[in-house]
Amino acid sequence: MRYLTFALAKGRLAKKSLDMFEKIGITCEEMKDKDSRKLIFTNEELGMRFFLAKASDVPTYVEYGAADIGIVGRDTILEEGRKLYEVLDLKTGNCRMCVCGPESAGELLKHHERIRVATKYPAIAKDYFYNRKHQTVEIIKLNGSVELAPIVGLSEVIVDIVETGTTLKENGLAVLEEICPLSARVVVNQVSMKRENERIGRLIQDLRDLVQEENS
Numbered sequence: 001m002r003y004l005t006f007a008l009a010k011g012r013l014a015k016k017s018l019d020m021f022e023k024i025g026i027t028c029e030e031m032k033d034k035d036s037r038k039l040i041f042t043n044e045e046l047g048m049r050f051f052l053a054k055a056s057d058v059p060t061y062v063e064y065g066a067a068d069i070g071i072v073g074r075d076t077i078l079e080e081g082r083k084l085y086e087v088l089d090l091k092t093g094n095c096r097m098c099v100c101g102p103e104s105a106g107e108l109l110k111h112h113e114r115i116r117v118a119t120k121y122p123a124i125a126k127d128y129f130y131n132r133k134h135q136t137v138e139i140i141k142l143n144g145s146v147e148l149a150p151i152v153g154l155s156e157v158i159v160d161i162v163e164t165g166t167t168l169k170e171n172g173l174a175v176l177e178e179i180c181p182l183s184a185r186v187v188v189n190q191v192s193m194k195r196e197n198e199r200i201g202r203l204i205q206d207l208r209d210l211v212q213e214e215n216s
């Protein structure tokens with residue numbers, strides 16, 4: 001039997017997705033060993049393999065079929081714009097993509113000023129400002145701690161993920177506009193979906209039942 005290969009986004013989502021797999025009878029003991037430097041883990045009985053990848057690489061592995069299934073945040077799916085099927089909302093890792101900044105920047109947004117927008121998500125920011133708001137802005141790509149940008153004067157606003165809002169609050173910033181809700185999603189390679197329809201279909205159904213149970 002061909003292995004079914006899973007790519008899981010490293011970080012907060014990984015633990016949550018592994019917990020969910022465990023609840024539907026898919027375990028991978030090897031993966032829990034935090035000290036291990038191994039990159040890929042196999043469960044021979046189930047005919048499954050799992051690996052952790054940088055979140056932004058998960059859609060790439062899935063599009064090319066190096067992984068049949070991926071678990072990754074909707075932020076990454078939108079940003080990467082890869083060809084894949086998004087099949088299930090795991091309703092975990094819930095947060096929002098927002099335009100944030102000091103309260104004073106609200107006026108600049110309202111008047112469609114040509115402002116600078118710092119973000120780890122240039123594609124999402126571009127789509128929002130150009131296609132939804134029809135506002136011309138300058139987008140500056142950063143790789144982390146984006147909240148710094150308006151504080152030190154790199155940009156007027158940021159486009160970033162807001163979960164609890166603590167980071168914003170502690171830095172004197174606020175949500176100015178909401179772009180979209182986010183959560184962890186299951187994505188599937190388009191060819192795998194046909195070739196492994198039965199195995200993948202069953203797995204998705206089990207996950208769907210679990211999500212329903214946990215959210216009812």
Ligand code: PRP
Binds near residue numbers: 162163
């Ligand atoms: C994310 C996001 C915000 C923060 C939001 O950053 O970019 O900075 O979490 O969470 P909160 O609303 O609960 O405070 P992450 O921890 O992934 O780090 P990075 O931005 O430095 O990559």
